[in-house]
Amino acid sequence: MIAAAGDTLVPVFAALADETRWRVLTELGRGDASASALAGRLPVTRQAIAKHLAVLAEAGLVEPVRVGREIRYRPLGSRLDETARALDAIGAEWDRRLAEVKRIAESL
Amino acid sequence: MIAAAGDTLVPVFAALADETRWRVLTELGRGDASASALAGRLPVTRQAIAKHLAVLAEAGLVEPVRVGREIRYRPLGSRLDETARALDAIGAEWDRRLAEVKRIAESL
DNA sequence: GATCGATGCAACTCAAAGGTTGCATCAATT
DNA sequence: AATTGATGCAACCTTTGAGTTGCATCGATC
Numbered sequence: 001m002i003a004a005a006g007d008t009l010v011p012v013f014a015a016l017a018d019e020t021r022w023r024v025l026t027e028l029g030r031g032d033a034s035a036s037a038l039a040g041r042l043p044v045t046r047q048a049i050a051k052h053l054a055v056l057a058e059a060g061l062v063e064p065v066r067v068g069r070e071i072r073y074r075p076l077g078s079r080l081d082e083t084a085r086a087l088d089a090i091g092a093e094w095d096r097r098l099a100e101v102k103r104i105a106e107s108l
Numbered sequence: 109m110i111a112a113a114g115d116t117l118v119p120v121f122a123a124l125a126d127e128t129r130w131r132v133l134t135e136l137g138r139g140d141a142s143a144s145a146l147a148g149r150l151p152v153t154r155q156a157i158a159k160h161l162a163v164l165a166e167a168g169l170v171e172p173v174r175v176g177r178e179i180r181y182r183p184l185g186s187r188l189d190e191t192a193r194a195l196d197a198i199g200a201e202w203d204r205r206l207a208e209v210k211r212i213a214e215s216l
Numbered sequence: 217g218a219t220c221g222a223t224g225c226a227a228c229t230c231a232a233a234g235g236t237t238g239c240a241t242c243a244a245t246t
Numbered sequence: 247a248a249t250t251g252a253t254g255c256a257a258c259c260t261t262t263g264a265g266t267t268g269c270a271t272c273g274a275t276c
Binding site (some may be wrong): 126151153155156159160162163176177 | 233236243244
Binding site (some may be wrong): 018020044045047049051052055068069 | 257263264266267271272274275
């Protein structure tokens with residue numbers, strides 16, 4: 001089960017591993033916004049924002065919503081929830097193994 | 109609160125955003141191991157493994173344990189737990205905002 | 217239908233990161 | 247003390263990714 005981590009999770013972590021993308025996500029957390037709108041609030045060009053949004057969309061963290069002639073992006077919590085559960089499971093397994101090692105060590 | 113994500117979390121995500129590091133973590137999940145031991149099981153050199161372990165240790169995901177003349181590494185669940193909780197909180201906030209938007213939209 | 221604001225695509229630069237080879241060093245055992 | 251297996255450091259190569267500029271295109275409004 002832990003081996004399945006690499007399949008879908010790595011792109012999500014890669015998407016979350018960039019400071020600028022977090023600023024994008026934080027802005028989107030205040031309300032859906034287009035690439036052009038985001039470019040007005042962050043110190044990077046619109047094209048850079050567009051690339052970041054593509055990465056985030058590919059990872060399933062945001063969703064494009066067409067509004068008139070612009071495309072707004074909406075943050076999706078579901079993928080974050082899945083990721084959180086996966087991390088919880090792995091962390092718990094590590095802790096379980098560590099506890100077992102300690103138990104055996106103490107029983108000597 | 110969501111702005112605090114970038115401070116400690118980004119290095120963790122960066123550490124988890126690499127396929128090889130997941131293979132290292134998976135191996136460590138089977139039991140503590142040294143860089144040399146891991147190099148024997150994975151298709152990369154010992155130096156590459158050492159770099160990965162340094163990244164993982166810097167992120168607080170593994171911990172070095174000296175055993176005789178070798179240094180074994182142990183996976184730590186605590187940092188994963190923290191990360192999972194942070195993701196949960198952010199995801200919940202997004203969902204809350206989305207629900208509110210929908211509620212307002214329906215009340216028109 | 218002309219215009220204006222928005223997105224889309226392509227080529228380019230630059231720095232960071234994964235990986236390698238080679239050599240130095242350190243600690244435990246004999 | 248000599249040896250052997252392990253870690254540590256440094257230089258180097260190559261690929262990836264963030265960011266830019268420039269131009270093309272598309273869609274809504276006037």
